[in-house]
Amino acid sequence: MNRAEITLHPIGVIHSEHVVARQTPIQPVYAKGCRGWVELFPEYADGLHDLEGFSHIYLLFHFNQAGPVQLIVKPFLQDTARGVFSTRAPCRPNGIGLSIVELVGREGNVLLLEGVDILDGTPLLDIKPYTAKFDRIETSRNGWQDEVEEETAHRLGRREYKNGDRLA
Amino acid sequence: MNRAEITLHPIGVIHSEHVVARQTPIQPVYAKGCRGWVELFPEYADGLHDLEGFSHIYLLFHFNQAGPVQLIVKPFLQDTARGVFSTRAPCRPNGIGLSIVELVGREGNVLLLEGVDILDGTPLLDIKPYTAKFDRIETSRNGWQDEVEEETAHRLGRREYKNGDRLA
Numbered sequence: 001m002n003r004a005e006i007t008l009h010p011i012g013v014i015h016s017e018h019v020v021a022r023q024t025p026i027q028p029v030y031a032k033g034c035r036g037w038v039e040l041f042p043e044y045a046d047g048l049h050d051l052e053g054f055s056h057i058y059l060l061f062h063f064n065q066a067g068p069v070q071l072i073v074k075p076f077l078q079d080t081a082r083g084v085f086s087t088r089a090p091c092r093p094n095g096i097g098l099s100i101v102e103l104v105g106r107e108g109n110v111l112l113l114e115g116v117d118i119l120d121g122t123p124l125l126d127i128k129p130y131t132a133k134f135d136r137i138e139t140s141r142n143g144w145q146d147e148v149e150e151e152t153a154h155r156l157g158r159r160e161y162k163n164g165d166r167l168a
Numbered sequence: 169m170n171r172a173e174i175t176l177h178p179i180g181v182i183h184s185e186h187v188v189a190r191q192t193p194i195q196p197v198y199a200k201g202c203r204g205w206v207e208l209f210p211e212y213a214d215g216l217h218d219l220e221g222f223s224h225i226y227l228l229f230h231f232n233q234a235g236p237v238q239l240i241v242k243p244f245l246q247d248t249a250r251g252v253f254s255t256r257a258p259c260r261p262n263g264i265g266l267s268i269v270e271l272v273g274r275e276g277n278v279l280l281l282e283g284v285d286i287l288d289g290t291p292l293l294d295i296k297p298y299t300a301k302f303d304r305i306e307t308s309r310n311g312w313q314d315e316v317e318e319e320t321a322h323r324l325g326r327r328e329y330k331n332g333d334r335l336a
Contacts (some may be wrong), residue, residue, distance in 0.1 A: 001287065002178060002232070002291050003177065003178055004178075004291075005175050005176065005177050005210075006175070006176045006177075006178070006230050006291070006293075007173050007174070007175055007176075008172070008173065008174040008175075008262045009171065009173050009174075009261070009262065009269045010170065010171055010172075010265075010277065011261050011262065013170065015217070017333060027176060028302070029301060030235055040225070041171075044239065044253075045294070046239040046240055046251060047239040047251045047252040047253045047261070048251050048253055048254075049240065049250060049251030049254065050250045050251050050311060050312055051251060051253055051254040051280065051311070052311075053254065053309055053310075053311025053312055053314075054254065054307070054309060054310060054311040054313075055307045055308040055309040055310075056305050056307050058264075058266065060228075060264055060266070064170070067199055071212065071214040072214055072215075072217065078204045079248065081272075082217060082218045083215045083216050083217030083218050083219060084213060084215040085212075085215045085216055085219055085294075085295040085297075086216075086218035086219040086221065086222065086297050087297070088297070088302075092294060093177070093179050093212060093215070093294070094176045094179065094228075094294050095328065096176075096264070096293060096294050097331035098226065098228070098266070098296060100302075100303065100305055105184050111207050122216055123170050123174070124306065125173075125174075125262050125264060126253075126260060126261070126262050126264050127253040128253065128256055128266060129253075129254050129255070129256070129310070129311055129313070130307060131183055131256075131307075131310050131311075131313045132182050132280075132305075132307045133197060133280060133310070133318070134196070134197055134256075134268075135268065135303070136304050136305060136307070137225045137268055137298060137300075137303070137304065139222070139224050139298060139299075139300045140223040140302070141221055141222060141223040142221075142222060142223075142297070142299050142300055142301070142328065143218060143219070143220075143221025143222040143297055143299075144218055144221055145222075145297070145299045145301065146221075153301075155306075158212040
């Protein structure tokens with residue numbers, strides 16, 4: 001059984017308007033209008049060729065501000081304890097985050113993004129193209145997410161605050 | 169600029185019928201009928217609660233048999249050099265793989281899967297639920313993938329061989 005540890009090196013940094021974890025949208029679908037950018041470290045810039053052809057990309061990143069690992073968590077959208085692997089919560093083993101964002105443009109080693117739900121300064125681990133024929137799946141069941149009412153999810157998921165109070 | 173390295177620990181092992189890299193389907197969409205299973209290490213089993221409610225899940229894993237990192241690669245489906253971040257090729261910085269597979273069932277810390285495009289023995293890093301409202305994106309452009317003819321992609325992408333010859 002291969003339990004050898006794996007060492008990763010950030011390939012860049014994600015920048016956004018989100019500087020407080022509890023005020024950061026929980027998914028890109030709740031982050032419409034939130035701009036951000038990726039600054040890829042220059043030594044990786046060659047790997048960005050042809051990426052502009054895709055309207056959406058995956059960002060894989062490190063939840064470097066997450067708290068201790070919890071195997072049972074209450075997801076943000078529902079007050080019920082769930083196994084962490086059935087949620088997108090940050091406090092997961094290995095702490096890898098996955099967001100699908102819109103790629104607005106590229107300027108050298110900088111990617112301009114829309115729909116960013118990621119904290120400013122987050123270390124970037126990988127970029128992959130989102131491809132409809134691979135990634136747009138016909139699901140038959142969406143687990144506990146099917147129990148969450150859409151309008152509530154959109155209101156809570158954005159996590160906007162004003163003068164310290166949640167806009168709700 | 170945060171370049172601190174990140175250490176991950178596998179949370180389990182992915183098992184499949186694929187034992188040779190060059191004969192392994194390149195995406196789940198080309199791996200219909202390919203069964204497999206995840207064996208989660210027992211200490212993480214509590215994190216699997218509620219996962220059965222989802223018909224599809226993301227597996228994040230380590231491309232532990234990939235060759236050296238290449239920033240420019242020829243993707244399997246097209247004979248044109250591309251930036252690695254515009255492809256899903258394994259020879260990428262940090263070597264993290266992402267597959268969306270169908271979750272057929274769970275028996276304790278074992279997940280039964282369908283549509284597995286992953287080499288037998290691959291170290292598992294994370295499991296996330298695939299949720300239609302977060303992950304089923306309306307793309308407007310799919311880059312060079314839009315140039316690949318669908319029937320050719322399905323025939324090549326499965327990478328079936330018989331007596332050493334590709335079935336084509």
